[in-house]
Amino acid sequence: xKSEEGRNEGTRAVVTQGDERxxxxxxxxxxxxxxxxxxxxxxxxxxxIREFExxxxxxxxxxxxxxxxxxxxxxxxxxxxxxxxxxxGPTMKSLLQLAPLLVLxxxxxxxxxxxxxxxxxxxxxxxxxxxxMYRDDKKRALTGSWRVTETELHGxxxxxxxxxxxxxxxxxxxxxxKLSYQAIxxxxxxxxxxxxxxxVLDHRLWQEAAAFWKEWLVP
Numbered sequence: 001x002k003s004e005e006g007r008n009e010g011t012r013a014v015v016t017q018g019d020e021r022x023x024x025x026x027x028x029x030x031x032x033x034x035x036x037x038x039x040x041x042x043x044x045x046x047x048x049i050r051e052f053e054x055x056x057x058x059x060x061x062x063x064x065x066x067x068x069x070x071x072x073x074x075x076x077x078x079x080x081x082x083x084x085x086x087x088x089g090p091t092m093k094s095l096l097q098l099a100p101l102l103v104l105x106x107x108x109x110x111x112x113x114x115x116x117x118x119x120x121x122x123x124x125x126x127x128x129x130x131x132x133m134y135r136d137d138k139k140r141a142l143t144g145s146w147r148v149t150e151t152e153l154h155g156x157x158x159x160x161x162x163x164x165x166x167x168x169x170x171x172x173x174x175x176x177x178k179l180s181y182q183a184i185x186x187x188x189x190x191x192x193x194x195x196x197x198x199x200v201l202d203h204r205l206w207q208e209a210a211a212f213w214k215e216w217l218v219p
Contacts, residue, residue, distance in 0.1 A: 024078070026062040031173065034143065038066060038078040046071065047078040050143050056083055057138070057172050090167040098166050105192060108199035127164025130156040134168030134175070141174070150181060157188045 024040030026047070034049035036058060045068065052058055062083045069079040109119045133156065137148040153175070157165045165185065168174065175181050198205040 021065045021067055021080075023063070023065055026058050026060055026064060026083075029058050029060050031057070034141075036060075038064060038081065040066075045076055045078040047081055048143075049139065051077070051079050051081045053082060058083065090171055094167050094170040097170070098163055101166070101189065101193070102163065104196035104200065108196035111199050111202075123160035123163065126156050126159050126161030127167075128161075130161035130164035131168045131171075134165060135172055138172040138174040150184075154184055154188065157185060158191075160192075162189050162192060 022040055024038045024045075027037045027039035027044055029036035036047055037044045038047045045066075047058075047066070048071065049058070051066075058064075058081075064078075064081050064083050066078040066081040069077060071077040105119075109116055112119060130153065133148050133153060137153070139145075140147050153165065162185070166189070169176050169185075175185070194205070
């Protein structure tokens with residue numbers, strides 16, 4: 001066993017490297033920078049996002065278990081951090097926000113010439129894939145790894161994965177502040193809503209648009 005003594009956040013703590021798991025609390029977290037501090041009975045320790053389970057987005061106040069150790073620069077830190085609050089799925093708030101956006105697609109689904117379950121079943125894999133890619137890209141952004149391209153994310157949204165992307169943005173607080181990204185994302189959502197509305201109205205929107213094009217735009 002190897003002991004190190006380090007000062008974190010003004011608190012002196014004796015850090016012993018080993019397999020013993022300790023209990024603590026995330027006392028602060030810098031989401032944009034991907035690190036924070038874990039407070040426990042002996043003091044507080046630096047914690048980087050890479051030490052958390054893949055897909056976990058820490059929050060201030062989270063109860064955690066962890067192992068003590070040293071970071072790549074030899075400084076005391078918390079390792080293999082596991083929050084007791086599981087964050088696997090979307091929150092109820094996000095699901096309620098998504099629900100109104102699903103009304104038109106579900107109504108349009110009833111107009112399709114095949115079983116009503118087939119369209120949701122087709123959208124589910126792309127939504128799951130979008131969720132996973134958002135989660136992984138958030139992790140990569142915080143650890144400085146190779147990023148998922150915006151084209152890949154928007155491609156999944158366009159091919160039916162926008163509900164999963166909507167939930168993932170709110171779950172992982174990812175891509176929500178970049179206005180250019182949000183403009184494209186909401187354009188994709190609007191396109192799906194428009195197509196669904198046209199289907200509900202028996203293609204009257206398409207017919208009106210075609211008539212307008214023929215009367216006013218075609219020489």
